[in-house]
Amino acid sequence: xxxxILAGGRSPRVAGAAARWALGKIxxxxxxxxxVATAIFFGIRMIPxxxxxxxxxxxxxxxxxxALAQARADYGLDAxxxxxxxxQLWRLATGDLGTSYSLKTPVSEVLGELVPPxxxxxxxxxxxxxxxxxVVAVLSTRSGALGSALASGLEIVSAAVPxxxxxxxxxxxxxxxxxxxxxxxxxxxxxLVLPVATLALPLAGFLGQVMRDTLEAAHRSPFALSARAxxxxxxxxxxxxxxRHAALPGIALSGWAFGSLLSGAVVVESIFARxxxxxxxxxxxxxxxxxxxxxxxxxxxxAYVVIMAFSDIAERLxxxxxxxx
Amino acid sequence: MSNKxxxxxxxxxxxxxxxxxxxxxxxxGPKALxxxxxxxxxxxALAFFVLAALVxxxxxxxxxxxxxxxxxxxxxGSAHLLGTxxxxxxxxxxxxxxxRPSLLIGAAATAIGLGLALLLGTIAGFGGKWLDFGVGRILxxxxxxxxxxxxxxxxxxAGPGVGTTVVAVGLTTAPGYARMIRAQIIALRTSPMxxxxxxxxxSRTRILATxxxxxxxxxxxxxxxxxxxxxxxxxxxxxxxxxxxxxxxPEWGAMLSAGRTYLALAWWMTFFPGLAIVLVAAASxxxxxxxxxxxxx
Numbered sequence: 001x002x003x004x005i006l007a008g009g010r011s012p013r014v015a016g017a018a019a020r021w022a023l024g025k026i027x028x029x030x031x032x033x034x035x036v037a038t039a040i041f042f043g044i045r046m047i048p049x050x051x052x053x054x055x056x057x058x059x060x061x062x063x064x065x066x067a068l069a070q071a072r073a074d075y076g077l078d079a080x081x082x083x084x085x086x087x088q089l090w091r092l093a094t095g096d097l098g099t100s101y102s103l104k105t106p107v108s109e110v111l112g113e114l115v116p117p118x119x120x121x122x123x124x125x126x127x128x129x130x131x132x133x134x135v136v137a138v139l140s141t142r143s144g145a146l147g148s149a150l151a152s153g154l155e156i157v158s159a160a161v162p163x164x165x166x167x168x169x170x171x172x173x174x175x176x177x178x179x180x181x182x183x184x185x186x187x188x189x190x191x192l193v194l195p196v197a198t199l200a201l202p203l204a205g206f207l208g209q210v211m212r213d214t215l216e217a218a219h220r221s222p223f224a225l226s227a228r229a230x231x232x233x234x235x236x237x238x239x240x241x242x243x244r245h246a247a248l249p250g251i252a253l254s255g256w257a258f259g260s261l262l263s264g265a266v267v268v269e270s271i272f273a274r275x276x277x278x279x280x281x282x283x284x285x286x287x288x289x290x291x292x293x294x295x296x297x298x299x300x301x302x303a304y305v306v307i308m309a310f311s312d313i314a315e316r317l318x319x320x321x322x323x324x325x
Numbered sequence: 326m327s328n329k330x331x332x333x334x335x336x337x338x339x340x341x342x343x344x345x346x347x348x349x350x351x352x353x354g355p356k357a358l359x360x361x362x363x364x365x366x367x368x369x370a371l372a373f374f375v376l377a378a379l380v381x382x383x384x385x386x387x388x389x390x391x392x393x394x395x396x397x398x399x400x401x402g403s404a405h406l407l408g409t410x411x412x413x414x415x416x417x418x419x420x421x422x423x424x425r426p427s428l429l430i431g432a433a434a435t436a437i438g439l440g441l442a443l444l445l446g447t448i449a450g451f452g453g454k455w456l457d458f459g460v461g462r463i464l465x466x467x468x469x470x471x472x473x474x475x476x477x478x479x480x481x482x483a484g485p486g487v488g489t490t491v492v493a494v495g496l497t498t499a500p501g502y503a504r505m506i507r508a509q510i511i512a513l514r515t516s517p518m519x520x521x522x523x524x525x526x527x528s529r530t531r532i533l534a535t536x537x538x539x540x541x542x543x544x545x546x547x548x549x550x551x552x553x554x555x556x557x558x559x560x561x562x563x564x565x566x567x568x569x570x571x572x573x574x575p576e577w578g579a580m581l582s583a584g585r586t587y588l589a590l591a592w593w594m595t596f597f598p599g600l601a602i603v604l605v606a607a608a609s610x611x612x613x614x615x616x617x618x619x620x621x622x
Contacts, residue, residue, distance in 0.1 A: 036469065156607050160610060162565075165595070165602065165603065168588060169599070172595070255468070259472035270566065284481065286568070293481040301469035304471060
């Protein structure tokens with residue numbers, strides 16, 4: 001990654017560098033997926049407990065020995081370990097995520113239904129968080145030390161608020177006490193307000209802390225000074241120079257934001273009784289539905305790898321100085 | 326590969342340098358006091374909860390497990406400061422008694438996370454090119470399961486419980502710390518102090534033990550302070566989801582989980598345990614930031 005990668009297509013050398021970069025990212029991503037699948041495959045076999053029991057509904061189900069044997073045969077759990085491992089890898093590589101233990105339907109079908117509602121929630125929350133963080137950052141840099149201290153306090157507290165508590169407080173306030181919004185989330189706009197707010201506020205707190213630091217530094221930097229010397233107004237300096245820098249940490253943190261939104265979705269979807277990836281992951285974890293857990297883990301690992309690749313590109317676009325690094 | 330690029334992780338934004346508004350050392354005028362107020366409040370809040378964890382009986386007026394059906398769902402008032410739950414147990418006493426399990430789980434998880442990170446970070450930063458590459462790949466895999474996801478996958482494998490929660494939260498926080506510790510160790514390895522020791526013919530082990538690790542400790546203390554609040558929040562989240570401490574225990578996340586059923590009836594059952602978590606998390610953030618600036622001074 002020592003060459004500038006985004007000048008792409010201008011010369012064979014640069015195009016070669018871009019291709020190497022892309023190949024490296026794809027190889028790294030495949031390695032991550034293989035490692036996740038392998039770790040879960042061997043992890044579950046190192047821990048006492050019979051997967052066949054989970055298929056039959058957990059240890060409490062008192063399944064007969066024949067039923068357990070049948071489940072083992074159905075799910076290929078009676079073959080030698082290495083046969084199971086390689087056939088599992090082969091199935092995953094061909095896009096077959098297996099059959100959910102608890103739902104008895106193909107994992108890929110379940111995921112296909114669950115991704116859209118979670119995606120709607122996460123994207124809306126991300127947009128709201130970005131907007132909130134930017135507004136607070138811009139307002140506080142223009143209002144002196146006191147405004148800055150106030151914004152900092154606000155950000156620390158909102159970043160420290162756990163999703164589950166914020167969700168409960170919002171429900172108590174806006175659903176129970178005021179009755180303005182439903183406590184259960186649907187895809188209707190009113191049903192999305194509370195879940196989105198729950199996910200967005202802590203994220204905005206984190207993003208705001210970094211954005212404000214960067215914005216303040218950019219405001220004191222030589223290029224801001226020279227822009228002012230050229231006679232640009234404070235608003236001009238902000239719009240044309242500083243804001244670009246405030247966006248950088250937001251991009252760099254996108255992988256982390258993805259994690260925060262996904263973790264938040266587990267909690268938020270459970271509290272607001274909203275169907276989605278997070279809530280299904282939780283029930284899969286509780287039921288020890290390994291194919292389902294593997295499916296969600298592989299899906300989000302793949303999403304993470306893609307997001308990191310794009311944030312890499314976006315960072316270089318936003319700050320040309322990064323291109324050489 | 327991607328190791329060359331500084332990637333931010335949750336610990337870093339909060340630790341970002343901010344020295345602009347800092348009062349001069351030793352001044353205690355009204356303005357300096359206003360700037361220091363968050364720090365003083367945070368120290369007081371943390372001291373209170375640590376005290377509660379050490380001597381809960383001195384602070385709690387009631388037995389946290391004593392059932393009193395006649396007083397069930399009492400709102401906050403003079404008899405019960407923060408109200409009671411569905412069995413008439415005093416919420417304030419339960420929060421006080423919950424400090425010990427909640428903080429212990431957080432501290433143990435932070436210790437596991439930091440310990441693992443110190444091991445991986447030292448190997449990567451001091452072990453040469455190939456070990457660095459290998460550890461880098463491991464960290465990449467851990468990073469690809471961000472936030473609660475790694476913890477949930479671990480719990481799916483190992484089964485729910487307090488012990489699993491501690492390890493799960495530790496695992497979740499380890500990769501971020503490891504990356505920071507690796508960077509710290511590499512910076513120290515190329516410092517003039519270490520160069521001088523190398524020229525003097527000191528062995529690598531001795532340089533690691535006498536120069537690199539002691540100097541990496543201060544940043545680790547900052548990370549630990551910050552991580553404690555974060556770990557308390559993660560662990561409470563898992564308890565809230567029903568994967569951590571079982572319900573009757575006065576652990577904060579479990580209390581919130583129990584209060585969830587009665588959200589419309591008794592808001593105080595959910596509100597106050599959550600407030601304790603927010604206080605610990607926010608206070609540890611403020612304190613770690615102050616430690617960081619004190620270290621940079």
